[in-house]
Amino acid sequence: MEDRKLKGNVKAKESWEKECYRPSLSQSPERLSRFSTVSDLEIDKLYSPEDFGRLDFMRDIGFPSQYPYTRGVQASMYRGRLWTMRMFSGFGSAEDTNRRYKYLLSQGQTGLSVAFHYPTLMGYDSDSPRSKGEVGQCGVAIDTLKDMEILFDGIPLEKVTTSMTINPPAAILLAMYIAVAEKQGVSKEEIGGTIQNDMLKEFIAQKTFMLPPRPSVRLIVDTVEFCTREVPKWNTISISGYHIREAGSTAVQELAFTLADGIGYVQACIERGLKVDDFAGRLSFFFNSHIDFFEEIAKYRAARRIWAKIMRERFKAQNPRSWMLRFHTQTAGCSLTAQQPYNNVIRTTMEALAAVLGGTQSLHTNSLDEVYAVPTEMAATIALRTQQVIAEETGVTNTIDPLGGSYFVEALTNKMEEEALKYINKIDELGGIVRAIELGYPQQEIANAAYAYQKQVERKEKIVVGVNKYQVDEEKPLEYLKIDPEVEEKQIGRLKEVKRTRNNARVQACLAELKRASKGSDNLMPNILAAVKEYASLQEICDVFREVFGTYRDPGMF
Amino acid sequence: MERKIRILIAKPGLDGHDRGAKVVARALRDAGFEVVYTGLHQTPEQIVSAAIQEDVDAVGLSLLSGAHRVLFPTVVELLRKQQSGDILVFGGGVIPRDDIAWLKEQGIQAVFTPGASTEDIIDWVKSNIRPKS
Numbered sequence: 001m002e003d004r005k006l007k008g009n010v011k012a013k014e015s016w017e018k019e020c021y022r023p024s025l026s027q028s029p030e031r032l033s034r035f036s037t038v039s040d041l042e043i044d045k046l047y048s049p050e051d052f053g054r055l056d057f058m059r060d061i062g063f064p065s066q067y068p069y070t071r072g073v074q075a076s077m078y079r080g081r082l083w084t085m086r087m088f089s090g091f092g093s094a095e096d097t098n099r100r101y102k103y104l105l106s107q108g109q110t111g112l113s114v115a116f117h118y119p120t121l122m123g124y125d126s127d128s129p130r131s132k133g134e135v136g137q138c139g140v141a142i143d144t145l146k147d148m149e150i151l152f153d154g155i156p157l158e159k160v161t162t163s164m165t166i167n168p169p170a171a172i173l174l175a176m177y178i179a180v181a182e183k184q185g186v187s188k189e190e191i192g193g194t195i196q197n198d199m200l201k202e203f204i205a206q207k208t209f210m211l212p213p214r215p216s217v218r219l220i221v222d223t224v225e226f227c228t229r230e231v232p233k234w235n236t237i238s239i240s241g242y243h244i245r246e247a248g249s250t251a252v253q254e255l256a257f258t259l260a261d262g263i264g265y266v267q268a269c270i271e272r273g274l275k276v277d278d279f280a281g282r283l284s285f286f287f288n289s290h291i292d293f294f295e296e297i298a299k300y301r302a303a304r305r306i307w308a309k310i311m312r313e314r315f316k317a318q319n320p321r322s323w324m325l326r327f328h329t330q331t332a333g334c335s336l337t338a339q340q341p342y343n344n345v346i347r348t349t350m351e352a353l354a355a356v357l358g359g360t361q362s363l364h365t366n367s368l369d370e371v372y373a374v375p376t377e378m379a380a381t382i383a384l385r386t387q388q389v390i391a392e393e394t395g396v397t398n399t400i401d402p403l404g405g406s407y408f409v410e411a412l413t414n415k416m417e418e419e420a421l422k423y424i425n426k427i428d429e430l431g432g433i434v435r436a437i438e439l440g441y442p443q444q445e446i447a448n449a450a451y452a453y454q455k456q457v458e459r460k461e462k463i464v465v466g467v468n469k470y471q472v473d474e475e476k477p478l479e480y481l482k483i484d485p486e487v488e489e490k491q492i493g494r495l496k497e498v499k500r501t502r503n504n505a506r507v508q509a510c511l512a513e514l515k516r517a518s519k520g521s522d523n524l525m526p527n528i529l530a531a532v533k534e535y536a537s538l539q540e541i542c543d544v545f546r547e548v549f550g551t552y553r554d555p556g557m558f
Numbered sequence: 559m560e561r562k563i564r565i566l567i568a569k570p571g572l573d574g575h576d577r578g579a580k581v582v583a584r585a586l587r588d589a590g591f592e593v594v595y596t597g598l599h600q601t602p603e604q605i606v607s608a609a610i611q612e613d614v615d616a617v618g619l620s621l622l623s624g625a626h627r628v629l630f631p632t633v634v635e636l637l638r639k640q641q642s643g644d645i646l647v648f649g650g651g652v653i654p655r656d657d658i659a660w661l662k663e664q665g666i667q668a669v670f671t672p673g674a675s676t677e678d679i680i681d682w683v684k685s686n687i688r689p690k691s
Binding site for chain 2: 118119121122124129130131132133134137138206207208246247248334337338339371372373447450451454455458467477480483553554555556557558
């Protein structure tokens with residue numbers, strides 16, 4: 001903006017403030033002493049053109065599918081293709097979950113997303129003593145390829161893409177998925193999907209870890225290398241901020257730590273000898289959509305812009321596909337309340353809308369009852385319909401990046417970028433993200449932010465409807481899903497049967513070969529595939545890794 | 559001088575959700591109690607061993623994975639078996655209301671569900687936990 005015009009605007013704003021705004025305060029004083037986002041970022045009363053600062057339209061905003069992608073990564077965005085409606089789902093046995101997947105697909109969801117139970121997430125079988133009480137509770141029980149076959153029974157893997165939320169054993173679940181597809185006559189060149197496969201954020205936030213950081217990264221690079229060559233449509237990592245946010249971080253921290261993790265993975269793959277343009281296009285991201293509407297929209301737009309710059313300038317990627325940040329979003333679980341749970345439908349709606357206005361490629365909407373349990377069919381349906389109403393009725397998909405050019409949104413996008421870069425630079429100074437994790441830096445930042453927020457809620461500086469304002473005396477009990485107590489026993493029985501009927505000599509041979517290869521530097525995917533096809537169990541394979549690489553113990557800082 | 563109340567905050571089972579446990583641990587420490595946090599992925603045996611070793615007055619269990627009906631009573635039982643039934647056990651996390659009465663019958667003294675404030679927990683500890691003499 002020309003200096004003269006800018007100065008004129010600033011003067012006009014100052015006189016508006018003096019002559020209109022301040023006098024109005026005697027009638028209606030400001031409701032709060034400070035207006036801030038849920039992350040405590042202070043927000044001004046009004047944004048106008050001079051808040052764009054040094055913004056250059058072509059350089060900083062531009063057009064969708066053109067560097068730096070502020071307005072979106074696809075040229076036509078939702079006019080050409082809606083985001084994938086991909087509901088995270090899983091509970092009980094593979095049969096239970098297969099039923100739910102078929103139901104959700106019949107109701108219009110356009111992609112699958114697998115939630116595994118805790119034993120699978122942590123690399124244990126359902127019959128491990130550590131699994132007592134946990135089987136089928138938080139997700140579907142998967143112990144061997146047999147369970148995966150049942151999970152996807154009747155679901156055409158050449159037509160549906162699947163995201164799997166799985167971290168330490170991600171390579172194993174990918175191998176199982178490849179094996180199931182092959183049995184359906186679908187080659188690994190045809191299958192599409194994602195494995196979360198992001199161990200750095202496990203140490204930082206989600207805490208499903210098994211091996212120490214460096215061997216964990218080795219396994220991840222193995223999967224990236226393997227998929228780059230042999231599973232070309234697969235998103236190899238879902239570099240995640242969702243969990244970082246759920247653990248209590250601010251929006252800026254979520255953005256910064258996620259991108260810092262991304263930098264770490266790109267670096268690790270380059271160190272392996274991979275060419276950045278060979279793998280970067282298949283890295284994907286996963287963000288939270290929390291309750292502060294505009295902060296989230298600005299966050300997504302800033303994320304695309306920052307990543308594009310990092311990939312082009314820092315890593316010298318040449319292929320535009322390597323510069324594009326594609327992401328999945330999940331609405332914020334931690335924003336939902338146990339009190340008056342029907343209010344959660346409203347929260348999820350606002351959060352879903354923010355993700356859409358932010359240009360997400362894929363979206364999961366939480367169910368109203370997820371504060372209590374895994375969703376009922378009814379609650380999951382409302383959550384899916386939320387996306388469908390936004391897509392079909394609200395008109396927000398008629399135009400690309402509808403909020404582009406908003407004084408507030410562009411100023412906030414700039415702010416998010418500026419603040420995130422401070423953290424990214426700090427992590428670089430510490431020696432990179434793995435070093436920062438070893439030092440406990442992101443973990444402590446998150447714990448501090450979580451504690452500060454809790455105190456703000458208790459002091460009513462941050463309002464949560466139904467919790468510290470508009471409470472009811474008597475909460476109506478909510479019907480929620482209870483996992484069949486026989487699931488654990490049945491699953492243990494199935495595992496026993498698989499172990500009895502498989503070729504145990506072949507399994508032992510595969511595990512021995514895997515152990516040998518693990519000690520070296522071979523890519524482990526072929527060995528994992530071989531073991532999985534012989535019905536080696538998840539824990540049998542993970543135990544080999546534990547033996548070779550050691551296990552990680554939570555440092556227990558607070 | 560009376561010794562300070564010592565509390566162990568523990569995460570039993572495979573559940574990795576530690577935001578709440580850490581906030582509670584910190585709040586209790588700021589309120590003047592001595593707090594030890596076990597970190598994640600503790601078996602009931604490990605929790606009981608830590609409780610006895612650290613000579614605590616109470617154990618707070620945090621769980622969000624649905625395994626509370628198995629893991630919480632096991633901690634109580636193991637403490638009693640080791641002549642440490644005087645160490646009181648309380649809990650919190652994602653615990654359905656329907657399970658709270660049953661958990662109390664199994665010896666869990668109090669359950670703090672979502673929406674409970676750190677002040678609630680601090681007050682409860684002050685009113686119900688006595689430091690060992």
